[in-house]
Amino acid sequence: MASSLLSAALLPSSSFGLHLRIPRTTSSKLRILSIHATNVELIADPPTPSSQRLSFGFQNVADTFWVNVQRAEGRPLSIGLNSPLHFGNSKLETLDNVAMRVELSNGCVGWGEVQVLPSVTDVSLEMALAKAQEVCNFLRRTPPATLSSVFNDVTGLLSPREFAPIRAGVEMALIDAVANSINVPLWRLFGGVTSTLTTGITVPILSPEEASILASKFCNQGFETLKLVVGKNFAAEIAAIEAIHAAQPCCSFMFDANEGYTPDEAIKFLEKLKDVGIVPLVFEQPVDRDDWKGLQEVSNVARMHGIPVAVDESCRSLTDVCKIIDENLVDAINIKLPKFGVLGALEIINLARKSGLILMVDSMAETRLGTGFAGHLAAGVGCFKYIVLDTPLLLAEDPVVGGYEASGAVYKFNNARGQGGFLNWNLLPCASQRPN
Structure with a gap:
């Protein structure tokens, strides 16, 4: 667990320093004490029961993991239905969504899905693909930043309510890529x-x-x-x-x-x-x-x-x-x-x-x-x-x-x-x- 948290906290720098204060126990958990330009200072908490070490704090990871997107793309995802689905006054016979793929500089990939249902969300497939491409271009150009910071930028690009499905797909892919990076299943x-x-x-x-x-x-x-x-x-x-x-x-x-x-x-x-x-x-x-x-x-x-x-x-x-x-x-x-x-x-x-x-x-x-x-x-x-x-x-x-x-x-x-x-x-x- 400690190695996962360490990798999640390292800044995107070619050199850095680590200052560790670790009790003599193998069950201690490292947490971030402070972050400086080229230093990550960690402190070890007292050991906790194994039943309490099953989950990772999502907000902590979002605030400390630095995201560097190398590739990002959205593609059409079309699947037939066995029988029509009814949404309000509309009927859906084919699923036409947008699949999102984000790859970080560490090689880890995350996946997301943009749900497209124009009668409900007012976003067409063409608009969803165009906005997804816009966000992907932005992510590829963006310098390394914390996941929380990237979330803020994505929200700024997709702030209107009608873009929520696109924002959801992008957020899914980013979170999935980060979870892959720290070797944690999403449910944890x-x-x-x-x-x-x-x-x-x-x-x-x-x-x-x-x-x-x-x-x-x-x-x-x-x-x-x-x-x-x-x-x-x-x-x-x-x-x-x-x-x-x-x-x-x-x-x-x-x-x-x-x-x-x-x-x-x-x-x-x-x-x-x-x-x-x-x-x-x-x-x-x-x-x-x-x-x-x-x-x-x-x-x-x-x-x-x-x-x-x-x-x-x-x-x-x-x-x-x-x-x-x-x-x-x-x-x-x-x-x-x-x-x-x-x-x-x-x-x-x-x-x-x-x-x-x-x-x-x-x-x-x-x-x-x-x-x-x-x-x-x-x-x-x-x-x-x-x-x-x-x-x-x-x-x-x-x-x-x-x-x-x-x-x-x-x-x-x-x-x-x-x-x-x-x-x-x-x-x-x-x-x-x-x-x-």
């Missing part, structure tokens, strides 16, 4: 609470018979929590829910209305669930993102039924989170890295934990690069109650080599450094070679 870098997660899985909009068959298939594969998309056709949705419940009475439900209901419709939906004896784990985004009054009305009724309401589209910034907390609008928020970026998500997680909000983590439309990073983060911090990182299970193919192991609903994050997964980069077209 983010806190090391656990190395496994159990995910729910999404049942798309289908007829009652089709939904029942698909839900039974998922349950037989080990999934105990089913997320159903509602908010379009009240009667058909209730029929599908009843059919699934009859076929799989032991499964748990999460319902996501994707802003589809009016407050009255959402309340009617809750009352109908009560009539048929179904109490979901959570009811997500029941009304329009800007209908704060309606959201409060639905949440008040849901609380009487013991059902937490969660927000997704209504929670787009730290300001929204503060409003939700101050006005006690809902009980849970859905964290998606493309919506906030990695650093923004960590800030919101910290605030939510202090306030007692329930945390969800969800994917939008990503491969195992994006969901893998989100999974590592969720496992590391260990405070997410509801997890739905299922998009890769719905893809026609998996382009990621290595990475986390999926056994039904259980994801296992091993001790491979970084996130442990990568792409066959040479098989992806360069941005300039993308077909029209």
Whole structure:
């Protein structure tokens, strides 16, 4: 561990001095006492139990690791879906994202994914590729600096909210490269609470018979929590829910209305669930993102039924989170890295934990690069109650080599450094070679 921390703290200089004060014990941990132009002074802490030496402080690493980017590039990443995904009023049949690759001067590589969903994020694939190229050019020109300093520069280049998915992909790649450099898996870098997660899985909009068959298939594969998309056709949705419940009475439900209901419709939906004896784990985004009054009305009724309401589209910034907390609008928020970026998500997680909000983590439309990073983060911090990182299970193919192991609903994050997964980069077209 000491050698890893030493390498993370060395300044990019051809000469430096080290001043060490180390007790005569092999279990002492080195930490930075001070940094000067050509000196790194370290002090050894008293030994700690092995159970406490499993995680690395992300902020400490960000503040002390000097990043020197040698190569950086974004390329189109296109994958077909087994069945369409529905986001609000839009339907997605092909995943068209941007894969990010960052290589540091020490040879370590990091990977990230820019989620592109124009109907949700207002960023087209062309814009995402152009902005990714702009940031990559900047990173290659930037002199060595701490990871925190590089983060600040990237935020400056991609500050508008609509660029959050691009910022997330770049941040993922940088963090992954640094974790590879210090030989630490991401889940440990983010806190090391656990190395496994159990995910729910999404049942798309289908007829009652089709939904029942698909839900039974998922349950037989080990999934105990089913997320159903509602908010379009009240009667058909209730029929599908009843059919699934009859076929799989032991499964748990999460319902996501994707802003589809009016407050009255959402309340009617809750009352109908009560009539048929179904109490979901959570009811997500029941009304329009800007209908704060309606959201409060639905949440008040849901609380009487013991059902937490969660927000997704209504929670787009730290300001929204503060409003939700101050006005006690809902009980849970859905964290998606493309919506906030990695650093923004960590800030919101910290605030939510202090306030007692329930945390969800969800994917939008990503491969195992994006969901893998989100999974590592969720496992590391260990405070997410509801997890739905299922998009890769719905893809026609998996382009990621290595990475986390999926056994039904259980994801296992091993001790491979970084996130442990990568792409066959040479098989992806360069941005300039993308077909029209």
